[in-house]
Amino acid sequence: MDFKKERLTIALAGILTGCVAVVLVMSGNPANMGFCLACFIRDTAGGLGLHRAEPVQYIRPEVAGLVLGAFLLSFARKEFRVKGGSAPFTRFILGFFVMIGCLMFLGCPFRMVLRLAGGDLNALFGLAGFAAGIGCGVFFLQKGFSLGRNYAQPAAEGVLFPASQVVLLILLIAAPAFIFFSAADAGPGGKHAPVLLSLGAGLLVGALAQFTRMCMVGAFRDLILFKEPKLMIGFAGIFAAALIGNLITGRFHPGFAEQAVAHTDGLWNFLGMLLAGFGCVLLGGCPLRQMVLAGEGNTDSAVTYLGLLTGAAFCHNFGLASSAAGPTGNGKAAVLIGICVICVIAALNTFRKGGTRS
């Protein structure tokens, strides 16, 4: 294996991904939200009417693109393998709380990088929390944390998830009356790039992420665990390209106050991303990576998506999600509960009788 070439490839993929994110914002996506899996899954939950928060309702074609891009490339590279059965319900719960953490901060780890590249310094608290959460997860990994093995599943099981994303695309384009769309001036859900551009961007980034194994959580995890910088190079590539793109297009606004789709409560930005980072290490990857794995036939990651989707619906049905005005009391309680639940899940799957589950 040529490790130099591997690092160059992921650097280029990161740069390209950062550029795609800037283009999506230029074409209509909300600021610093070229890509955000948490926001996009939340908007999709809204589009399907799973929550009724009018500002965030739109079936985001980027998510379907990511899954299908990973699906098609993994198929072409003979890496499409249908497997599942590694603690699916635990993964559902982890996904649920990862979303609660992300919507406390207002972004997934991917958007955290894009917020930093847009000059949103609140994301520094998120970054610190994210690193701390990954540190917590790595502690348990080193002590033997495992969600157990997965097993081969019938091919149909693995094709269902990409197929469900095609159905969402059809619903978006056909726009039947029961699908919700935020009004153009209503909030983040009303701001979006044209469907075909969003879909194409998703396909490209999904393929790049499948090829390079790009993952925001893996970037920190591998650096802490193995001093392995490969994934961090991808992370840095996204940041550098988005930063330069924002500077060129006049979208770099350094500061804390009045950042787009963000709040200034440092403590809760920190704790939200701590919850997200911790949960994602236990899941084995960030929401972006989960979508790519689901596209590659991993049905446990497809279940994780359902956890994220359900978490997003709960966030807006029960007033857990933050807004530009700041976090909510319910959201704070949910994040603290989430951190406790994830600690218990981590402990139960680390310190069990008989060692590693087989």
Add this chain to the structure above:
Amino acid sequence: MIDARGLSCPEPVILLRKEMKEHPSERYEIMVDNRVSVENISRLASKERLTPTVTEDAGTYTVVLS
């Protein structure tokens, strides 16, 4: 022989590292079932100055480090 089939990264690499620490040897064998793990194991091998030899049989990769 470490059986890491069905485990996702970083678990196979953690198991291999543990084996290297607890039972130092000139040769290690690990079975995995995905190419990501093969890549990650090969990266660890190169850091430990070992050469990985990979054989595949029906979706199971056996990596010998020596």
